[in-house]
Amino acid sequence: MSQPIKIGIVGVGKIVRDQHLPALAKDQDYRLIAAASRHGKVENIPNFPDIEAMLDAVPELEAVSLCMPPQFRYDAARTALMAKKHVFLEKPPGATVSEVENLKALAAQNGVSLFASWHSRYAPAVEAARMFLSSARISSAAINWKEDVRRWHPNQEWIWAPGGFGVFDPGINALSIATHILPPMFITSAVLDFPENRASPVAARVAFRTSNGLPVTMDLDWLQTGPQSWDILADTDKGAMVLSGGGSKLAVDGKVIHEEPEAEYPMLYRRFAEIVRASVSDVDLAPLQHVADAFMLGKRNVVEAFFD
Ligand code: NAP
Secondary structure, X not given: OOOOEEEEEEOOOHHHHHHHHHHHHOOOOXXXXXXXXXXXXXXXXXXXXXXXXXXXXXXXXXXXXXXXXXXXXXXHHHHHHHOOOEEEEOOOXXXXXXXXXXXXXXXXXXXXXXXEOOHHHHOOOHHHHHHHHHOOOEEEEEEEEEOEHHHHOOOOHHHHOOOOOOOHHHHHHHHHHHHHHOOOEEEEEEEEEEEOOOOOOOXXXXXXXXXXXXXXXXXXXOEOOOOOEEEEEEEEOOEEEEEEOOOOEEEEOOEEEEEOOOOHHHHHHHHHHHHHXXXXXXXXXXXXXXXXXXXXXXXXXXXXXXXX
């Protein structure tokens, strides 16, 4: 058995507490030995105000997980890669496609691994959906991702700022699944609803088509109260597929064919250990590229102001 990877965590906030710390605590492949955050702290390990101070004080670190909002991730990632540390990027991997391309090149130049993590891709029924669709003839697909921003992202100003992506912050999770299970596709039109007091959209309707002409639609809404929907549907010659619950449950013609408890972050850390040990990177930019394309091609529609 290899030695545990000595890892540090940067940007201690909601996702670190909800997912990264519990996943790392249970994983024998890692030893969490330091954290860096301006305000957040992790108990029982040394904490530093920023990544530079952490890397100076703890040179034995081999890897870092960067969990701050995407607008502030590039500089930290560059610093870590230049110091020859393996880097785990929370999703979305950056605020622009080109900065992540640059990080990919820096990882290769420094001989370390870069992981653009897409947690929803590791939802329990995603592989089963991919298998089902690979053996079926698809006639159309639809993504419906509708949740209540006040419930899931209270007081997160960064998410509404430029580079925070607004409703595409959850929407990119849908795209990380869709780009894994559906044929390659591209956006043909989009309408993005921007609240008059915000820099990012609260809803969007996006049309894609695949190279062989299949229509795929995506409906994102951040004002959905009551039941939340994180669903991908496909009509196929083998039946109507519904991948629901953010990728946790797969049904065909109403019959559940795969459902199990989620373990997305333990699986992400397993994958990260695998790429570190194989000295490769895993950086798929397809979901981020679609978001960039939606902002590039989308019509801007101004809607009522949003207040938390
Ligand atoms: P968050 O709690 O608002 O932010 C994480 C931490 O980043 C903050 O606590 C803050 O720590 C640091 N940070 C904030 N602004 C910063 C800045 N200007 N410069 C440097 N650091 C800053 O956000 P989160 O919900 O954990 O999300 C972080 C990332 O994880 C996002 O990319 C998000 O899409 C992704 N993610 C979130 C969820 C979720 O359910 N929340 C799920 C999956 C993935 P300090 O103030 O201590 O520096």
